Amino acid sequence: MKKLLLIHGIFLSIFLLYLYDYHFRESSSSPLSQEEEGLRGEISEKYVMVTFQAGIDYWKMPLKGFEDAAHALNVSVEYRGAAQYDVHEQITVLEQVIAKKPAGIAISAINPDKLTPTINKAIDAGIPVILFDADAPSSRGDAFVGTNNYNAGLTAAHKMADLLGSKGKVAIVTLPNQLNHQERTKGFLETITKEYPEMEIVAIKDGKGDQLFSRQMVVDILREHPDLAGIFATESNGGVGIANAVQSVKTHKKIKIISFDTDKRTLDMVKEGTISATLAQGTWKMGYWSLQFLFHLNHKLNPSSEEGVSDATLLPPYMDTGITVVTKENVENYYAK
């Protein structure tokens, strides 16, 4: 009987301990209200990245950044894109994405004007849209996260002048319909024209983002300008095609090539010296901060107007993700590990 009472007493103690513990846990967890939980979403919240030429290596880093931010914020991502370099295909993909009402869309616009109506349609449907990599400035997208492309062209111009001793004929192979490439071209052209009087831009050509087409394009330019000293490619397929063209003719092997981005083929050519330099963009950052911005918009983390914040908006209109020059000296740092 005494023993039973003892056990009884022990269980009573445990029960009281349980009540105490329960109460303690409640009081410690109750201040964990919405406000103090940190920035955290739901796995059911889906953010979609939309690109074009969706299979190319270039998008791996933005997508990695997008996924890293999603992981940090406990939300989901989906990757969609036009398979080809085709504006109509990208519009169709974007329409399909909008129909599913995702939590937010990050899109790189293949063509700023032609994508604008569909981007605005997403905004009208209440879906936050961040432009990354290639902007559509006349759309009502919420912000642009990407390279200052004019500045990238300017950087390439100074590097080209450096390689050529500030003199000689130079050509540009670009994508004339895409705003980011237009700005790279403009930054390069204006810098050479203003600051290097002994340099001359003799050709600006459409390489169609295609290796073989760009290669043939350069063969044509070289026929017209056999004394060409340098070529700036505003995208990497063009860069590789140009390097192949230049390598195929003995007398042209000294032509200096500056390319763009850091896919493996380009890095290999920088390493072996057939491409003198390439420009690395902050591609991981594009994806990471696009998702952060979309999360902020979706969760309406706006400044509270009651407390004296008047007409303040949440997002910066533009985030410059920076540029670095890659040469033989630092190329090893840019290979995917």
Add this chain to the structure above:
Amino acid sequence: MKKLLLIHGIFLSIFLLYLYDYHFRESSSSPLSQEEEGLRGEISEKYVMVTFQAGIDYWKMPLKGFEDAAHALNVSVEYRGAAQYDVHEQITVLEQVIAKKPAGIAISAINPDKLTPTINKAIDAGIPVILFDADAPSSRGDAFVGTNNYNAGLTAAHKMADLLGSKGKVAIVTLPNQLNHQERTKGFLETITKEYPEMEIVAIKDGKGDQLFSRQMVVDILREHPDLAGIFATESNGGVGIANAVQSVKTHKKIKIISFDTDKRTLDMVKEGTISATLAQGTWKMGYWSLQFLFHLNHKLNPSSEEGVSDATLLPPYMDTGITVVTKENVENYYAK
């Protein structure tokens, strides 16, 4: 005895319930590892904002943004600053802040060169530093969050041309030692010079950020240039002083003034028409995103290098927080509510 056994049984059940509950809580809380908790810090993590002329209204919005981000991320903030417009005082304050080893520092640099050694000292001590509002570009600070000041000057120049019918003499009253003011001046000067041949900048003067000093400065300018048509003030104390000077002389009341920022005195003068326009900066955003960036640096939320992210950095070198033109038409939106 039977009753006792029943009670005994009840306590036993409660005990088992407790064990089950304990186990359940453990297993449900264990997947809530670091990775899925979202972005959330500790209240003991203290981030410090450092300014100069610390008592002026201007800092209220950046501090509000800083506090809002801290609230969202569950961390603490502290506000420090030089009481005066005094570079040595700001250096002293920054030294004191560094000595306390905070989780991060957001600083607006009164002088880019003189602050640089102390900013680098913080970096060497392992403290993340974000420059906001006024950059120190040669320092090793982690990023700059603020207005594109050249662009703000350019915007002011176009507005001034608009107000004056693209002709007439214009003066600038500025702070020649502060980088943000140098760039506003440069953007204004270059735009007027390049794009408006019938306009002329006749004076660029140091207003010392002081209302009375700027007032006297303008009286002197008007003595030399009685036909002055417009004045651009790159900061608001100057703007108010200039407006007072212009109002005090009947014949000069038509001089158009463009000022900077949205403190109450400036907005009142825009409302009554003595200041024609003022430029509003994204000040809340400066504070909000500075704290976000510092949090990311302090928590080392870098891209993971194992998974193919090579040489990728976490932060953009620069975030443009934007500018808007405030006139009589939209001034009501800018009053603190």
